[in-house]
Each structure stands twice: as C-alpha cells, then as structure tokens.
Amino acid sequence: MTLAAISTLLSQRIGLESTVISPRHIEKATVTRQAACQISDIKDYLKLIQTSEIEFAALVEEIVVPETWFFRDRKPFEYLKNYVRSQWLSRRNPSILRLLSMPCATGEEPYSIAITLLEAGLSPNRFIIDGIDISQRAIAKARQALYSKNSFRGDLSIYQQQYFQPTESGYQLTQSIQNLVNFYCNNIVNVSLSERKKYDIIFCRNLLIYLTDSACKQVLNTIDRLLLPSGLLFIGSSEFAKISPDRYTSICQPFTFAYQKRETTTFPDSLEGNKEKKKDYLNKGITIHSSDKSVDEKNLKQKRQEQNPPVSLSQSPVLDIDLPNIRKLANQGEIDEAITLCQTYLTHHPTSAAAYILLGELYQANRDEVASKKSFRKALYLEPNSESALIHLALIEQNQGNWASAEILQQRIQRLKQIDPR
Ligand SMILES: C[S@@+](CC[C@H](N)C(=O)[O-])C[C@H]1O[C@@H](n2cnc3c(N)ncnc32)[C@H](O)[C@@H]1O
Structure with a gap:
C-alpha cells in the first residue's frame, strides 16, 4: 500500500510510469534509502519524501537508469555528421548550431555529439551543446568524464585512441572535448525549462518509454517549445509511436529515429x-x-x-x-x-x-x-x-x-x- 503511494509520488513528480519499472526495483530503492536514513517504518519514509526535496532526490538516484554509451545506435550520429556537412555548412550564413541532449545521463551522448560535429568539420566556436539530466550523480560523472569499458560498446577503438587517455581508473576524455558540453541538473517533467534558449537539434532518446502518458505529453510540449522550426529531433529506437505526425516528419532514414519539426504550425492547429x-x-x-x-x-x-x-x-x-x-x-x-x-x-x-x-x-x-x-x-x-x-x-x-x-x-x-x- 505504502509502496504504491511511493510509486504514485514518483509518477507525479518525475513522470515515471510504474508499469515500466518493476515494483521490486522501487522496493529495493526504498529499502536502500530507508537504511541510509535509518528509518525502519516505510510509512515514515513516505512522509519524509513527501516533505523533503533532498530525500526525494536521493530516492530518485536509486530509481533512475542512467544506462548509456558512446555513439549509441551509431546511425543517428552518422546522420548528424552528414546533415552538418551537406546541409548546415552549406548554408550561406550558418549561425551557431545549438544542440540539446535531454536526458544526457552520464554524458556519453552529448560528448558523442561533440566528437561528431568536430569530425563533420564544425569548429568548436560554431556550436553549443547542452546536456540535462535529473540525476545529480549522473551529471557529476558526466563532468568528471572518466569512463569504464562499459561506455564503449562495439568497436570504438579509433575514438578511444583519439579522444581518451587510458588511466588506472578508466578512460579520461580529453579536456578539449569536455569543454564543449554544458551540463545541467534538472527535472524535464514538471519543470519549465528556459525558453530563452532555442535549439536546432534535440536528442531526447530513451526517456519517453519510461514516462506516463501525461509526462510524455509534457516533455513533447517542452521539446516543441525549445526546438526551432525545421529543427531535428532524435528519439530512441522504440519511441516512434510517441511522436505526432502532425508536428514532425520522419526523415525516413532507417535506424536514425530522426524527425524534422514541421516548418509551420501543425495541420490541426x-x-x-x-x-x-x-x-x-x-x-x-x-x-x-x-x-x-x-x-x-x-x-x-x-x-x-x-x-x-x-x-x-x-x-x-x-x-x-x-x-x-x-x-x-x-x-x-x-x-x-x-x-x-x-x-x-x-x-x-x-x-x-x-x-x-x-x-x-x-x-x-x-x-x-x-x-x-x-x-x-x-x-x-x-x-x-x-x-x-x-x-x-x-x-x-x-x-x-x-x-x-x-x-x-x-x-x-x-x-x-x-x-x-x-
Ligand atoms: C536510459 S538513460 C538515456 C540516456 C541517453 N539519452 C541515451 O539514450 O543513451 C535515461 C536517463 O533519463 C534520466 N531521467 C529520467 N527521468 C528524468 C526526468 N524526469 N528529468 C530528467 N531526466 C530524467 C535518468 O536519470 C537517466 O539518466
């Protein structure tokens, strides 16, 4: 009963769809936090997270899945490289390319974007990359930019040699790439992100699948506000059903899971x-x-x-x-x-x-x-x-x-x- 109330609170505040995450996972996270707080009664723990933002954030750390790796799915990054070369750079007055990785987890995705842009021939002063994630732990790791083998899946040895320094504790990303990404800790659901920043490209991959319908709508509305007309949206491989064809057109390149925002307001609007x-x-x-x-x-x-x-x-x-x-x-x-x-x-x-x-x-x-x-x-x-x-x-x-x-x-x-x- 109390566990169900905790689950509901997680849905309301961070949009977590309880049917996607196993109840055992939520239970385990709660037990871990109860032990850390030395609270034996789960009802008391529920009261605590209802009132303490700090403890709620600590529970979220145990719940979220910051699973990610460099150049995940590969094709989106290949498409991005081609797009920059063939479309962005050939514009008469290419302005600063602005990209958002949301959620960015431990940083592998926005850093992969940075490497891709450099390899496409874009100089560092011609682009800005922001990364947002709810997990403070993940953001701290992203800023540290020290990665284990788990962050490299498939053959990425060329990148490893060029952009990482092997150390005793893992692969350290070179400082010049680290400097290219700004990280922010924020809840994408329920929090209105600043609209002063608009983006040409947004990566929102492998988040929507974990969200309730209403949280999903909120995130998609946020993306709609932040993405410029004709901007590109990259989503996760199993998230296409969440995208409205009224607002986005598939770029129809298999495995890129990329969409272009329609230039004008949507048909129905x-x-x-x-x-x-x-x-x-x-x-x-x-x-x-x-x-x-x-x-x-x-x-x-x-x-x-x-x-x-x-x-x-x-x-x-x-x-x-x-x-x-x-x-x-x-x-x-x-x-x-x-x-x-x-x-x-x-x-x-x-x-x-x-x-x-x-x-x-x-x-x-x-x-x-x-x-x-x-x-x-x-x-x-x-x-x-x-x-x-x-x-x-x-x-x-x-x-x-x-x-x-x-x-x-x-x-x-x-x-x-x-x-x-x-
Ligand atoms: C599976 S990772 C995806 C990372 C990356 N986009 C990728 O595809 O490899 C999901 C991330 O979503 C973050 N997350 C979950 N709910 C969130 C929310 N409400 N606001 C911001 N980030 C959230 C988690 O902390 C986790 O790092």
Missing part, C-alpha cells in the same frame, strides 16, 4: 481561425502545374467555380497537381482544399503510395481516423515496405488502443530496418 491566412495565402498564390501550362491558385479557384459541383475538378483531365504543392496548401491551413486536390491527383495517379500517405495525413488533420486509416492501408497495399505508412498506421492503432495490431506493425518496421539498415 492551423485549422481554426484561418480565414485571414487563407486570404493571405490566396493573394500570394502558389504554382500548381498543369499539363497545358502553369496555373496559379487563383486560376485554379476560378476553374473550380466554373466546374460546379466541385467534385468535377477531380474529373478534369488537364490538371497535373503536384504533391509538394498540395502539402504546402495544407500547411497554410487549407485542409479541405488539399484533400480535394489530393483526391484529384489520385484519379490521375491511382498507384501513388505517396499520395495516399499525404491523403491519410490530411484526413488525420481533419480528425477523420477512419478515412486516414483507409488511406494508409491503401498506401501499404501499393507499397508494402513503406515505412511511413507503417509508422502512421502503428500510431493510429496505438491511439485506438489496438496494442496487438500496433505491435505487429512495429515488428514489420523493425524487420524492414534489418533488411535495409542504411
């Missing part, structure tokens, strides 16, 4: 009160290609008015609308219009899995789960290895509480990644 935006958008116009000549949005509207009812648009043989423009239209909040154009596009390109995926996303934006599921299924039928369709479907199944179906889809995605581990 932009649905309301968008009349002014709509006018503004129509004034600007977008180019939609037709087989005879290019027609702008105004002409297209005219064409649609001439063709009454609007459904006749989808029967027009002259229109060859392209998907990026439909997406642009949707990002302006014109969801219904985008749906009509997408349907039109499909009458001319009935085997386009990409169009069915876009249509599914648009229905999703309109909160029409039945229609969106149908579209994603159609995409999957046309392209059985479409990772994007699988991810969307898995998310819907998960939202609907169809765990078995979600699990099967996740297994398909994993199998896909094993076949094509690019």
